[in-house]
Amino acid sequence: MFSVVLFMKKKITNKRGHVKRDNLFFHKDIKWTEIDNEKLPFHYGKTKICLMVIDPYWLHAYWEIAPETIKSIKAKAGERWQKARYILRVHDVKYIDFDGTNANYWFDTEVGKEDNTWYINLWNDNSSYCAEIGILTIEGDFFSFARSNFVQTPRADMSDNREEKWISMRENYFHGPILPEEPVYDKKNTPEGIPSASNIVSNIDVSEQVFQKSESQILRNDIKESGLSSDFLSSFGGSLEGQKKEKEEGFF
Amino acid sequence: MHKGYLCLVFHAHLPYIRHPEHESFLEENWLYEAITETYIPLIDIFDRFINEGIDYRITMSLTPTLISMLQDPLLQSRYIRHLDRLIELAEKEIERTMYKRELHRLALMYHQRFLEARELFVNKYKKDLVSAFKKFQNLKKLEILTSCATHGYLPLLGIHPSAVRTQIKIAVDHYKKTFGIKPAGMWLPECGFYPGIDEVLREAGIRYFFLDTHGISNGDPRPKYGVYAPVYCPSGVAAFGRDYESSKQVWSSKEGYPGDPDYREFYKDIGYELEYDYIKPYIHKDGFRINTGIKYYRITGDTEDKQPYVPEWAREKAATHAGNFIFNRKKQIEYLSFHMNRRPIVVAPYDAELFGHWWFEGPQWIDFLMRKIASDQKTIELITPSEYLERYPVNQISMPSASSWGYKGYNEVWIEGSNDWVYRHLHIAQERMIELVTRFSDIDNNKLYRRALNQAARELLLAQSSDWIFIMKTRTAVEYAHKRINTHLVRFTRLYNDIMNDSIALDWLKEVELRDNIFPDIDYSIYQEI
DSSP states (O other), rough: HHHHHHHHHHHHTTTTHHHHTTTTTOOOOOOOOOOOOOOOOOSSHHHHHHEEEEEEEEEEEEEEEEEHHHHHHHHGGGGGGOEEEEEEEEEEOOTTTOSSSOOOOOEEEETTTTTOOOEEOSSSSSOOEEEEEEEEETTTTTTEEEEHHHHHHSSOOOOOOOOEEEEOOOOGGOSSSOOSOOOEOTTSOOOOSSSOTSSSSSSSSSSHHHTTHHHHHHHHHHHHHHHHOOOOOOGSSSSSSHHHHHHHTBBB | OOEEEEEEEEEEEOOOOTTTTTTSSSGGGGHHHIIIIIIIIHHHHHHHHTTTTTTOOEEEEEEHHHHHTTTOHHHHHHHHHHHHHHHHHHHHHHHHHTTHHHHHHHHHHOOOOOOOHHIIIIISSTTTTHHHHHHHHTTSSSEEEEEOOOOHHHHHTTSHHEEEEHHHHHHHHHHHHHSOOOOSSSEEEGBBBOTTTHHHHTTTTTOOOEHHHHHTTTTTTTTTTGGGOOOOTTTTTTEOOOOOHHHHHHHHHSSSSOOOOOOOOBSHHHHHHOHHHHHHGGGGGTOOOOOOOHHHHHHHHSSSSSOOOHHHHHHHHHHHHHHHHHHHHHHHHHHHHHHSOOOOOEEEEEEEGTTTTTBHHHHHHHHHHHHHHHHOOSSSOOHHHHHHHHHHHHHEEOBBSBBBBBBEEEGGGGSSTTTTTHHHHHHHHHHHHHHHHHHHSSTTOOOOHHHHHHHHHHHHHHHHHHHHHHHHHHHHSSSHHHHHHHHHHHHHHHHHHHHHHHOOOHHHHHHHHHHHOOTTTTTTTOOOOO
C-alpha cells in the first residue's frame, strides 16, 4: 500500500499537467493519503454469544468471553473450576417463553477453551433454539458465561397444514397487516380465480398436482449437485482459475 | 385465449466499487464489462422492441449500488476510457487477424459492437443508462424492482432488526429519488428471507417480493397452487415463487442452454491467449493477464481443442432455444391451467449478468423469445407482478418459509468456514451504530457530528454487502473482498471511536467521504433501534 501512496504523490506533483488533462478520471485536487492504518481487533472485550441459522438442521454460534466474566465465574465456581470443561449448551425452546430452565430439552457439546465458533448439527427442523456458552463442572453444575439470541430454523418440507384462507388486497387499501375486517374468503364464497367448493378441481389438492414429483425434494437434490444459484461476480475480471473452479462446481 | 402468464425477472446487481484514489482499478472493470456485455445489449433490444411495436413485459431489479455506479460521473468517464481502449485493441485485432479469415470476421464483429456500445452510451443516452431503464418503465414495458441498499444478506444481519430495516428503507428512498415513484416490488438479495422481513417490507410500502421455490412450497399453510400463484404473507405483502423448470433450462450447467457447443466459449479470452508484449497495454498495469472481452472460440464440446466461433450458428441456436423455452412453457402452462381455476403464473428469475456477460448469446435469446411470444403463439402472456396482482387481487394467505436461492437453498453460502469470521465484526458494528444513534439523537446543527455519523452509516452499509462474503466462498477475488470488509469496518470503528471521544478528524473524514460517497442524502438516524 505504501508504494501506491508514493506513486500517487509522484503523479500529482511531477506530472501535474498530465493529471489535469485526465481529471475526469481522477480527483486531482485531493491529496490522497493512506487512511486505513488500523486493523480489526481480535477481541472486543465484551462477553456475548450469537446464534445464527444455516439451514433446517444446522446452526452456527460465535462467542467472546471477556476476562472479567471468566474471573467472576471462577470466583463463583471456586475449586470446581479446575476440572470444569467448556460447554456449548443448546436449548430447544419451541413454543416456550424461555427463562433459562424450562427448555423442551437441551444438549451439550464440549468445546475448546480457545474456541470461539462452532457449527451445531440438529435433528429437527422447524424449531427454536437458544444457546449458552459456559463451563460444566465434574459435579454436573453448569455456569453460564453468556446466553444467545433466539433463532427459528426453517421447515425442511411442506407443511401439513392445508387451511385455506383467501384474501383480497389492492394497492389502495394496502396500508396495514391483514385484519379481521378485511374480506376473508372461504370455499363457499368464491370470487374469480380462487378455488370453489362446487368446482371439481378443489377436490384435488393442487399443491400435490403442481409438485407431483415431490419437486421440493428434487429441487434440493439438484441444487446440491449443480447449484442453481446466482451471482456472477465470480465471472467478472479476476483470475481464470477461480472461475474455472466455479464452472466445475456447476453453474453458468 | 391465453392460458397463463410468464413473468421474466432479471436481477441486475454489482457491488459498489469505485476507487477515485487510484488512476485505474482492476475491480472497477466488473462494472465496465457488465455495461458493455449486458446492460447496453439489453437496452438496445428493449429499444428495438419499442421501435418495432413489439409488446413485451420484463421485470428487472436495479440495485441501489448499481444505480449509484451507473450515475457516477467518475465511473462514467472511466467507462468511456475503458471502451476506447477496447476499440483500439479491436482495431489492432482486425489487422492482426487479416490472414485468418475465421478470426478476422470476429474481430470486425467485436469492433462494430464496441463502436455501437459507445454510440449508445455517449450519444444516445448521454452516459446515463439509468435514464434508459426509466424510459422503458414509463412506457410500462419494464417494471423496475428495488433491492436492499448495499445488497445485504438479510437473514444473517437480522439479529438487529434495525439493520434490516435500514437496508430496505434506504433502498426504497433511493428508488423514489431515482425514478420519481415508489417501488412496487423488491428483490431480496439472494432471495434471502425469514418470516418477519415481510413486515418490514410492508412498512416500507413494498407490495411484493420473490422467493425460491421451496420458500413458497414449504410455506404455512401449504399453498394450494404452489409457486404458480403468489401468496400473501400475514402482513399482506405478496410473495412470488421461482419456477424450478424454467430456471433449470436456462441456468443448469448440465442441461442449460448456455452450454451448447455452438455458443461462445467464455474461458478463451485473448487477454490470456495472445503474446504478452502484444496484449500488455490492454491487461492489468502490473502486468498480469485479465479478460478483455474478446473471445474467438465456441464451446465446441468437452475438449480443449476449441473451434472458431460462428455467429450465424450461435444465432440459429439462440432462436431454437427460445422456441424450445416457449414450447416447454406452453406445455407447462397447459398442464397447470387444467389443475387450477385461474391462470397460472410462471416466475422465471435470473441474474441479469448471465445474459451477455457469461452467456454471450443471452440477449439474442431474449430478443427471439419476446418476438416469438408476441407473434407465434396464444398460450402464454407476458406479465409483471403488479399487473398480475391487479388481475388477481385475491390470493391465499401463507407465511413463506425461511430460504434463499443459494446453494442448498438456505444460508450456507454466506456463512461457512471461509467467511464466518465476518459476523462478529459486522454485528458489533451494527450494535455500535445503534448506540451512536441513541446517544447522538439530538445533535442539533452540529455539522461535523452529523457528517461523521452519516459516514459511519455509509461504512456499515458498505461492509454489509453480501458480495464480499460470497466472493470469499467462491475463492475468486478473495483478497479484494477481505480488503473491502476490513476497510469499511476499520473506517467505521475509527468513526465510532472518534465520535465517542469527541475527536473527529476533519481532514480524514473528508477523504473517507470522497472515497465512500454512496447515498449522499443518508440520514444516520434511520438506524434507530426497533
